[in-house]
Amino acid sequence: MPISSLLAIAPLLPASISPGSLTGELIGIAEYAIAIAMVIIVFDYVFGWLERKVVAKIQKRHGPTYAGKYGLLQNMADILKLMSKQHVAPANSDRPMFLATLPAMLALTLFLVMLIPFSPTFSGSSSGFVLLIVLVLVSFMPLVIFMNGFASGNKFSAISAERSVVMLLSYEIPLVLVVATTAALTGSYSLNGIVGAQSQLWYVVLMPIGFVIFFIAMLAELERPPFDMREADSELIAGWLTDVSPPYYMLALFLDYSRMLLGSMLIAILFFGGWNGPVLPPIVWLLIKVFAIAFFIMIVRVTMVRMRIDRLLRFGWLILLPLAFVNLIVTYVLLIG
Amino acid sequence: MNTRINIGPVHPSTHGVLRLVADIDGDTVLNVEPHIGFLHRGVEKLVENRMYMQSPTYMEKLDYAAPMSYDELYVATVEKAMGVEIKERAQWVRVVLLELQRIASHLLWLGTTANDLGQFFTLFMWTMKDRDIILRLLERASGARMFYMNMRIGGLVQDLPPGFGESAQEVLDYLEKRVKKYEAYLERNPVFVGRTRGVGILNREDAISLGVTGPVLRASGVDYDTRKYNAYYVYGKLSFRPQTRSEGDVFARYKVRMLEMGESIRLVREALDRMPDGDAVGMPVRLITPGAKNREARASRETPRGEGIMYMIADPQKPYRLAIRSPTFVNLAALQHIAKDCRMADVFAILGSLDIVMGDADK
Amino acid sequence: MKTERKELLDSLRGLYSKGYTYLVKIYAIDYVKTLNAIYVVRNLEEMKEEALEVELDPADAWVPSVMRIYKAADWYEREMQEMFAIVIRDRDAERLLLEKWNGTAAPLRKNFAWSEPYEKMG
Structure with a gap:
C-alpha cells in the first residue's frame, strides 16, 4: 500500500512532481502536515481562549479582559511568558525519555488529526481503515504518558503514570466496542464512509447508548474532568506534568487542546453526521459541531467533581462495558441483522 | 512496595502551611502523618x-477564616477574669455577628472542600461571592472586612448601624436559597456522593477518645455543642438544636456543616427579631484591670471549627499565662x-472534611 | 483538683471509668517555683469537667504519658514537651511538634530569654 493511500494529498501536490514518485509523496505529506499544524495551532489558541471565557462565565468571573479585545491576546502573552522561562530537567529524571515524550505526543496528535477528514475535499487519507489506525494510535497515548511519568523521576508523576494505565484498562474496551458497532453499522472503517452513511439520520439517534459511552470514554481519554485523575491537581500536584518546566508545559497545553480537537472531531464524525448539513459548506458544518462539542466538554469540566480511580475502574467494567455490549447487540438485532 | 512521599508544604491542597508524610x-495510602x-x-x-x-489582634489572626469568633473568645476570657457583666443588647448583637461569621466560614469551607475533591474552582467562586456578601454586612457592623476588632470588654466597640437588621434579613433570604441550591447541586451529583459517602469513617468511640470537636464530633453521633451545653449569651433563650449525624464519614461532616448553616440563618433571624433596644457599647480600654476578682478564668465557645477554649491566669497588667485549646489542632x-x-x-x-485552618x- | 505525679495515672484511670472519657486539653503553667501540668477531662454524658493539676519541680520536670488512657493526649504531650521542656515518659521518643527545637529550650517558661537572637535560643 503506497503512503498516499493513507494520506491522500494528490490535490495539494505541485504539478511538476509526479504523484507516483516517493519524493513527490513525501513533499505532499510534508505540505499537508504543515497545513494541519497551522490548523491545530489556531484551534488550540481559540480553544484556550474559549475555555477561559466559558469557565469564567460559569464561575461568575470575567476571565481575561486586559490583553486585547475580550482578552484575545492573553494566551499570546502566556505563551511568551512560558517560552521565556528557563528549561530544566530534574537531575534524577531519565533525561532523553523525559524530553522526548511530550514532542512525540504532539507529533502523534498531529498525525492523528492529519488522518481525520475535515470535509470530502480537505482530507488526508483515503484508506478504508482510517478508524482502526486512529483507534490504535489514540490508545497508545496513555502509554506515552506512562513513560513520561516514570521518566520524570518524581513520585507524584509515578503515581500518575500508574493511574494512566489503570484508566486505559477501564475505558478502552467499551470505546473499541462502540467504534466497532459504528463500523459494523456502516459496513466500513472509513471515516468518509461513516459520514456518508449519516446523511439521512445521525448515529446519535440510532445508538444513543453508544454515544453516551463514547463520550464518557472520550472524556477519560482526553483527561477531562471528572476523569482527570492523571493530572489531579489537588492530589498529585500536576500528575505526570509535575516536573515539566515552562516551555514544555506550553507544549502540554497545546497537546491538551489538540487532543480536545481530535476528540471533538471524532465525536462529530462518528455520531453527529460530520460535515453533513444544509446550505453552509461542509467544513463549516464540521467546525460548528466541533465547537459545540468542545463547549459541552468545557461545561462538564467546571461542573463535575473528580472521580476516584478505583471507582472509574468499577464504572468502566460494571457499567460501561455491559452497556457497550447491549449497544452492540441491539444495533445488530434491530439495524443490521 | 512502600513509598514515602511528602505531600506539602508546597502542594496545591496544603498551600504551604502543612506537610503530610x-x-x-x-x-493506596497506608499511613499519613x-x-x-x-x-x-x-x-x-x-x-x-x-x-x-x-492582644485581640493576635487572636484574630489565629483563625483567619473566622476571626470574629476568636476575637470574641479572647474578650470573653478577659471578661470572665474581670468578672464584668455583658450588656443585654451586646449579648444579642454578639450572637448575630458570631452566627454570621459561622456562615461565612462554612461557605469558605464548602468551596475549598469542593476544590480538594477535584472541582475546578466553580463552587469555590460561588461560595466566595456569597461569603463576600456576609463580609460586607460585617463590615457595616464593625468597620473592617476581615479582621474586625469589634469586641470590647462588656460589649462591643459600636452598636449595629441603623438599618442593619433589614439588610441582614435580605442577605439571609438570599443565603438560604443559595445553601439549598448548593445542597441540591452536590447531593444530586453521584460522583460527589460516591467520593464522600463511606469514606473516612470515624465512629463514636474513636471520635471521643481522639478528642475531636465541633462538626467532626457531631458527625460521629455525639450530641455535643457548646452553644447548647454551655448556653453562653442568649443561646439558652433561642430555639437552638445541635445538628448531628451518626454515620461519621466525610458526607456526614459535610451534611452537618450544611445543616449548621441553615440553623445559623434561623438563629440570626430569631435574634434580630427579638433583640432588645439599649446600649451595647463596651467599657473604655483604660478601665480594664483583670485579676482583681478572678485570677483564673476559662471561656469556651463554639467556633465554626469546633470548641475553642482559653484558660487564662490573669495578672493586673498582663495575662500571666494564656493556654489556647484550638479546635483545628485536635481535629488535625x-x-x-x-x-x-x-x-x-x-x-x-x-483533610477537607476536617476543615483545617x-x-x-x-x- | 490537685494530685501527685505518682498518682496521676491512677486518678485519670479512675476518672475515665467514671465516664470522663473525653480529654479536653493538657497544658502547663510556669509558676517559677513550681511547674504545673494540668489535665482537663470531660464527662460527655453528664456534661461535667474535671481538671487535674500536677505540681512539678522545674529542675526535674517529667510526667508519665497518658496516651494509653486518652489517645488525644498525643499531640498535647508533644506540644507540652516542646514548649515547657516537661519530659513525657513511657512513650516512644518522637519528633517534637511545632518548632522542632533541640529539646533544651522551653519557650513558654518564664525564664526563657526571648529577646535573644534565634541562634542562641538552644
Whole structure:
C-alpha cells in the first residue's frame, strides 16, 4: 500500500512532481502536515481562549479582559511568558525519555488529526481503515504518558503514570466496542464512509447508548474532568506534568487542546453526521459541531467533581462495558441483522 | 512496595502551611502523618508580654477564616477574669455577628472542600461571592472586612448601624436559597456522593477518645455543642438544636456543616427579631484591670471549627499565662487515625472534611 | 483538683471509668517555683469537667504519658514537651511538634530569654 493511500494529498501536490514518485509523496505529506499544524495551532489558541471565557462565565468571573479585545491576546502573552522561562530537567529524571515524550505526543496528535477528514475535499487519507489506525494510535497515548511519568523521576508523576494505565484498562474496551458497532453499522472503517452513511439520520439517534459511552470514554481519554485523575491537581500536584518546566508545559497545553480537537472531531464524525448539513459548506458544518462539542466538554469540566480511580475502574467494567455490549447487540438485532 | 512521599508544604491542597508524610503502596495510602508548625507564631508567649486589649489582634489572626469568633473568645476570657457583666443588647448583637461569621466560614469551607475533591474552582467562586456578601454586612457592623476588632470588654466597640437588621434579613433570604441550591447541586451529583459517602469513617468511640470537636464530633453521633451545653449569651433563650449525624464519614461532616448553616440563618433571624433596644457599647480600654476578682478564668465557645477554649491566669497588667485549646489542632491530630488504608484521593477528601485552618492549629 | 505525679495515672484511670472519657486539653503553667501540668477531662454524658493539676519541680520536670488512657493526649504531650521542656515518659521518643527545637529550650517558661537572637535560643 503506497503512503498516499493513507494520506491522500494528490490535490495539494505541485504539478511538476509526479504523484507516483516517493519524493513527490513525501513533499505532499510534508505540505499537508504543515497545513494541519497551522490548523491545530489556531484551534488550540481559540480553544484556550474559549475555555477561559466559558469557565469564567460559569464561575461568575470575567476571565481575561486586559490583553486585547475580550482578552484575545492573553494566551499570546502566556505563551511568551512560558517560552521565556528557563528549561530544566530534574537531575534524577531519565533525561532523553523525559524530553522526548511530550514532542512525540504532539507529533502523534498531529498525525492523528492529519488522518481525520475535515470535509470530502480537505482530507488526508483515503484508506478504508482510517478508524482502526486512529483507534490504535489514540490508545497508545496513555502509554506515552506512562513513560513520561516514570521518566520524570518524581513520585507524584509515578503515581500518575500508574493511574494512566489503570484508566486505559477501564475505558478502552467499551470505546473499541462502540467504534466497532459504528463500523459494523456502516459496513466500513472509513471515516468518509461513516459520514456518508449519516446523511439521512445521525448515529446519535440510532445508538444513543453508544454515544453516551463514547463520550464518557472520550472524556477519560482526553483527561477531562471528572476523569482527570492523571493530572489531579489537588492530589498529585500536576500528575505526570509535575516536573515539566515552562516551555514544555506550553507544549502540554497545546497537546491538551489538540487532543480536545481530535476528540471533538471524532465525536462529530462518528455520531453527529460530520460535515453533513444544509446550505453552509461542509467544513463549516464540521467546525460548528466541533465547537459545540468542545463547549459541552468545557461545561462538564467546571461542573463535575473528580472521580476516584478505583471507582472509574468499577464504572468502566460494571457499567460501561455491559452497556457497550447491549449497544452492540441491539444495533445488530434491530439495524443490521 | 512502600513509598514515602511528602505531600506539602508546597502542594496545591496544603498551600504551604502543612506537610503530610504519607506511606503509599501504589495508589493506596497506608499511613499519613501531619507535620505542623509552619505557621507557628508563639501567640501564647506574645500575649504574656502585652496588655490585655493589645492582644485581640493576635487572636484574630489565629483563625483567619473566622476571626470574629476568636476575637470574641479572647474578650470573653478577659471578661470572665474581670468578672464584668455583658450588656443585654451586646449579648444579642454578639450572637448575630458570631452566627454570621459561622456562615461565612462554612461557605469558605464548602468551596475549598469542593476544590480538594477535584472541582475546578466553580463552587469555590460561588461560595466566595456569597461569603463576600456576609463580609460586607460585617463590615457595616464593625468597620473592617476581615479582621474586625469589634469586641470590647462588656460589649462591643459600636452598636449595629441603623438599618442593619433589614439588610441582614435580605442577605439571609438570599443565603438560604443559595445553601439549598448548593445542597441540591452536590447531593444530586453521584460522583460527589460516591467520593464522600463511606469514606473516612470515624465512629463514636474513636471520635471521643481522639478528642475531636465541633462538626467532626457531631458527625460521629455525639450530641455535643457548646452553644447548647454551655448556653453562653442568649443561646439558652433561642430555639437552638445541635445538628448531628451518626454515620461519621466525610458526607456526614459535610451534611452537618450544611445543616449548621441553615440553623445559623434561623438563629440570626430569631435574634434580630427579638433583640432588645439599649446600649451595647463596651467599657473604655483604660478601665480594664483583670485579676482583681478572678485570677483564673476559662471561656469556651463554639467556633465554626469546633470548641475553642482559653484558660487564662490573669495578672493586673498582663495575662500571666494564656493556654489556647484550638479546635483545628485536635481535629488535625485525628487525621492520622482516620486516613489509614485509604485511597490517595480520599486523604484530601478527609483533610477537607476536617476543615483545617493552619493558623489555628499552629498558634 | 490537685494530685501527685505518682498518682496521676491512677486518678485519670479512675476518672475515665467514671465516664470522663473525653480529654479536653493538657497544658502547663510556669509558676517559677513550681511547674504545673494540668489535665482537663470531660464527662460527655453528664456534661461535667474535671481538671487535674500536677505540681512539678522545674529542675526535674517529667510526667508519665497518658496516651494509653486518652489517645488525644498525643499531640498535647508533644506540644507540652516542646514548649515547657516537661519530659513525657513511657512513650516512644518522637519528633517534637511545632518548632522542632533541640529539646533544651522551653519557650513558654518564664525564664526563657526571648529577646535573644534565634541562634542562641538552644
